[in-house]
Amino acid sequence: MKPPFSGLPVQTGWRAVFHLLALVVTAGVFFVAGGGSVAARDAGNRPPVINVWVNDKQVPVIEHWVGGRLNCTYAPLTLPGSAEVEVEVPGGVRHWTMSPEKCEVPTRMERGRLKFTLLTSHYMVVTVNGLRLLLLADPPEDELPEHQKVLDVTAPPYSLDRSGAKDGTDVLQKACDDAGALANEAVVMLPPGLYTTTGIRLRSRTQLYLAPGAVLQGRDDAESYPDYPSAPGKTASAALVKVDGVEHVCIFGRGTLDARGLALAGAAKHGEGKRLLASCVTMERSRCVTLEGVICKEATAVAVSATHCQDVAMRRVKVINDLSSEDRVDGIRLAGTQRALVEDCLVYTTEDAFSVTSPEDAVSEQVVLRRLMALTSARALRCGPLARSALHRVRFEDVDIIHCRDAMSVMHGEGQGEWGQIVFKDIRVENCGRNGIVIQLLDGGGVSGVRFENVGFKQSRPGFLQGLGAGHCIRGVTFAGLEVSGRPIATAEEAGLKVGGFVEDVRFDD
Structure with a gap:
């Protein structure tokens, strides 16, 4: 890992991608969709509102629905080089904008499709007929060093179900504890699939890898969380991943952390006025922590926070919340933190x-x-x-x-x-x-x-x-x-x- 500042020997784990992911290479473009199954659930199997092709290959677009309203769409991509992109909407593209404007991306219309070229892997916001499309193009991941042991949570002895039908908190926690006991020589891997939890804690020297297509999702029933308030009128907070009082921790990959905050808040409103707000990642009183590559979505508390921490690095983190939620939600917040680097990140949120x-x-x-x-x-x-x-x-x-x-x-x-x-x-x-x-x-x-x-x-x-x-x-x-x-x-x-x-x-x- 790169240290947050030169001269600081920070070792927070390895960035990685496993050799099996090479199977997704097509036409010079790597593509991975984080949270596709979640998108299908939220969209209610509606017809797609937007279609995207990259180098003539159609790629999945994830629809982010909030309260029955389509908030935005996004397409996670991995690009090793330039790519030709085409965007199509039912009824044809009538008007569009491209951001950041500094990129000065030339556009053209052909057969009712908007076409343009991405020269490098970077993030773009394409607004078509008033609908926002977030193109989240990242470069390929690095390879995992050979000495690292991979703890696949779907393989024995963990054998965690990939469907998300069962709460995987205990199994996920056991895998993370085992990795911590191996002192930075192991990586906990979540392969593509859906995994539900009420939150896990990482020990020192633990690496958690979310493979492309892996979704770590909060449970929808607020009462199942250990932090759910016991008294009426109280508000509590929970996090999918907690990093508290530890060091040398790395959370990385191109998967998704879905806090399911809106579902939790809605459920809690019916529980005698109790409320449970949800974050994706909270870091407290820790040092040498890296968060890299993941999508963090649907938080109702601060999506990603570092409080009383030292030597923190966040790279290519994508926060996707809402622009009109009742809960005013910060994206990335650093509080009382020293020697921190946040780079190449995108935040879409209310606060x-x-x-x-x-x-x-x-x-x-x-x-x-x-x-x-x-x-x-x-x-x-x-x-x-x-x-x-x-x-x-x-x-x-x-x-x-x-x-x-x-x-x-x-x-x-x-x-x-x-x-x-x-x-x-x-x-x-x-x-x-x-x-x-x-x-x-x-x-x-x-x-x-x-x-x-x-x-x-x-x-x-x-x-x-x-x-x-x-x-x-x-x-x-x-x-x-x-x-x-x-x-x-x-x-x-x-x-x-x-x-x-x-x-x-x-x-x-x-």
Whole structure:
């Protein structure tokens, strides 16, 4: 594994793919659908609303239905090189958009199909006749080192059923415990299939691999979870995979973690007001943890969180929730975490897409989030609001914000922590509904040294900087290369940025 930062000897497990997966190579394109059986269940066997071909081979498209409404569709792909893509919808393609716009993908229409070429493996959002299609193209996985022992949960002594009809929690937990006892010399493998659970915990030096087509899914009955609240009016949370107080853990592969959060929340509403919110992965008080390649979907608590952790790496994680759910759900959140890297990830959710915050007794520092895509009904990139500890050396870099309400936010909202050295660099904002940039102090402490470099907005959007008092100021905010609709911006007035009280040293550099 690559360490989060150079000079840090982090060993969190191996990225891998097994030789048997070579059987899925066709026409130069590897394809794997995570959660296909889940899609069929959610869609109720409806006719497909969209069809996709890659290099003349039709690939499955997963429909994400929420409350009887089609929220989006997505197609997980593995591409070793360039690929020709065709998109078709019943009645023909009438209008479309392609994001990120920076890719400048040429499109053409032939026989009612939208056609274009993907030159490399990356993520695209294709909106056709108002329907979002997420093309999730990843490069091929690496091979598993020969010395690793594979613990296949469907083979003896585990013999777990692949249909998902039975709760597999105990069997899955036994396999993970066995792998941990082998001290990083074994990998727990979930082959293609559906596996239901009320949550598993990983021991130190455990590797969990979800093969393409494998779906680890939460049970729908909230009362079966050990964390289900006992008293009326209470809310609790659960996670498919918990990483708590351990080290050297790796969760990887091209499978899917389906929290089934909406089903759980719906069931809980009928249980005397008790509620159970669901996450995909929670990491707490752990170090040297890697999460790579997986799809995390249908969470009603933070989809992926790292709290009080060190040396964390998240790569090519895809979070797919909803843009209109009643539950405001963060995508990827780092809280009180040091030396963390989040890269090449996509988040589609209702609340903060990518956030860094500082809870009590947990400094957040040396955090890098780069090469990201954000689609959210709320904030795309955020520091805060918890500010009970220090937060510094945080970088958001090379990000495409496809849809948001607020683009970039530093909201020092709850606590007295001192924040500084926060950078937003190479950020491209396509659709922002409210504020472009917000820096705000609401409680105490201070914020200093915030830099916006090469930030571009497709349309002009307002924003504001607002301190709290004489001892709680915002100091040293720099804008370098700010653009709106391709036009350079040299003043706060041109940017539509209101500079309020207790804000010092705001500069616009060439």
